[in-house]
Amino acid sequence: MTKDKIPVDQLITTIIGGIEEVKGKEITLLDLTEIENTVCDYFIICEGTSNTQVNAIVNSIQKQVSKTLKDKPWHIEGTENSEWILMDYVNVVVHVFQKQIREYYDIESLWGDAKTTQIETSY
Numbered sequence: 001m002t003k004d005k006i007p008v009d010q011l012i013t014t015i016i017g018g019i020e021e022v023k024g025k026e027i028t029l030l031d032l033t034e035i036e037n038t039v040c041d042y043f044i045i046c047e048g049t050s051n052t053q054v055n056a057i058v059n060s061i062q063k064q065v066s067k068t069l070k071d072k073p074w075h076i077e078g079t080e081n082s083e084w085i086l087m088d089y090v091n092v093v094v095h096v097f098q099k100q101i102r103e104y105y106d107i108e109s110l111w112g113d114a115k116t117t118q119i120e121t122s123y
Contacts, residue, residue, distance in 0.1 A: 018061035027119035041091045051082035
């Protein structure tokens with residue numbers, strides 16, 4: 001549950017919907033619930049093709065979550081250069097990358113013990 005007692009699966013679905021709304025790419029869900037001492041329960045990782053698309057993804061997520069669940073991120077960082085924007089919804093942290101930055105940091109490998117789910121998109 002997030003701070004407003006929104007079911008976490010509903011938050012995840014809404015965030016993914018926001019990413020898909022603006023055609024975010026390579027959406028991955030990392031389930032961290034089985035790993036001890038993590039900062040949150042889930043990571044959602046995706047990428048955009050440019051600063052503009054990364055910003056559009058973040059704006060779309062915020063709009064969808066606000067409209068659907070009446071919630072907003074606890075914290076956002078990285079908006080200065082839009083290469084990697086982190087959105088913290090407490091139990092769910094969203095990482096929106098540009099492709100080359102995602103490849104460089106390779107978060108999926110750092111959290112190799114997490115249960116990983118690739119989200120299939122229809123575009």
